Amino acid sequence: MADKYKIIGPLYDFLSTIYSGRQIHKCKIAMNDGLKTDDKILFAGVGHGKDAIDAAEKGLKVTVVDLSATMLKNLEKNIKGKQFKHPIRLVHSDILKFDETEEYDQVVANFFLNVFPEDFMVTVMKHLTTLVKPEGSFVVGDFHYPKGNIFTRAFQNAYWYVAVFIFTVFAKNAFHKIYNYPKHMESLGLKVEKTESFNVLFVPSLWSIKAVRKQQNKPQQVDAA
Ligand SMILES: C[S@@+](CC[C@H](N)C(=O)[O-])C[C@H]1O[C@@H](n2cnc3c(N)ncnc32)[C@H](O)[C@@H]1O
Known part of the structure; x- marks a missing residue:
């Protein structure tokens, strides 16, 4: 497949x-805290992976998946010469073919889900949630859903549309409005636990959203009378 x-x-x-200055980077690493050393974390569509490197520096067991050999080559360059408690595991694959079900304490999709049209994005999100352990978390870092007064929403939309235009032209990403990730997460049965916004020119333009995968209710045992 073409890269x-x-x-x-x-x-x-x-x-x-x-x-964004450093705001995109800050958004991408916002939810790396809060895990314990040796916890397992997966970065889906990792790209150059500065967020994954931050997690590895915190002693987490990091796996990254990306479909693009170019992106993974850049990640390898960024890792070169660095020592971690656990080496970063690189997987060159389509995320939908990656099926390590319930293996991860945290699954992260930073600026990844926005590359897909909405229906397919929900399919990918659903798949990612199957990789999270029960009580584990699922994190999305992305462009902020438009919220606030008319000027704020106009800025948030403009900020997104300039970016998506460039990536539609150069990477053939889907061209669409900003997704309401918390709403999609809740409708997949996740519980949104924390959101953190990041400002560009004083406007909340990016956010990181952390949701928890609730423990499946075990069927009740019925004692024989
Ligand atoms: C917009 S970039 C985001 C990269 C990175 N997460 C970041 O925050 O900078 C989207 C990434 O998703 C990867 N990608 C797209 N479709 C994918 C798929 N089906 N499976 C795995 N990775 C995919 C691309 O190769 C690219 O590296």
């Missing part, structure tokens, strides 16, 4: 710094 990130991939981190 859609061949052209824009090498520039990805540079563009994200130009576009």
Whole structure:
């Protein structure tokens, strides 16, 4: 399959710094705290993986999955020479073919789900939640859903549409409105536990959302009379 990130991939981190200062990076690592050393964390559609490196530096067992060889090559460059308690495990795969069910304390989708059209995004989100252990968490870092007065919402929309336009042209990502991730998470049975917003020019333009996968109710044992 053609690598859609061949052209824009090498520039990805540079563009994200130009576009947000350090805000995109802060958004991506916001929920790495709160896990214990040796906990297992998965980064889906990891890209250059500065968020995964931050997690590995915190002693977590990190697995990353990405479909793009270009993106994974950049991640390998970023890892080079670094020592972690647990080496980062790199998987070159379509996330839908990655089926380590209920293996992870936390599954992270940073700026990943927005590459898909909405119906398919929900399919991918649903799949990602199956990889989370019961009581584990699922994190989405992405563009902030428009909220607030008309000027705030206009800025949030403009900020998103400039980015999605560039990625539709250069990486053939889906062109769509900003997704309401908390709503989708709740409708998949997750419980949103924490959200943190990140400002660009004083406007909340990015956010990280952490939701918990509730323990499945075990069937009640009925004692024979
Ligand atoms: C917009 S980039 C985000 C990268 C990174 N998470 C970040 O926050 O900078 C989307 C990433 O998802 C990867 N990707 C797209 N479709 C995928 C799929 N079906 N399975 C795994 N990775 C995929 C792309 O190769 C790309 O690295």
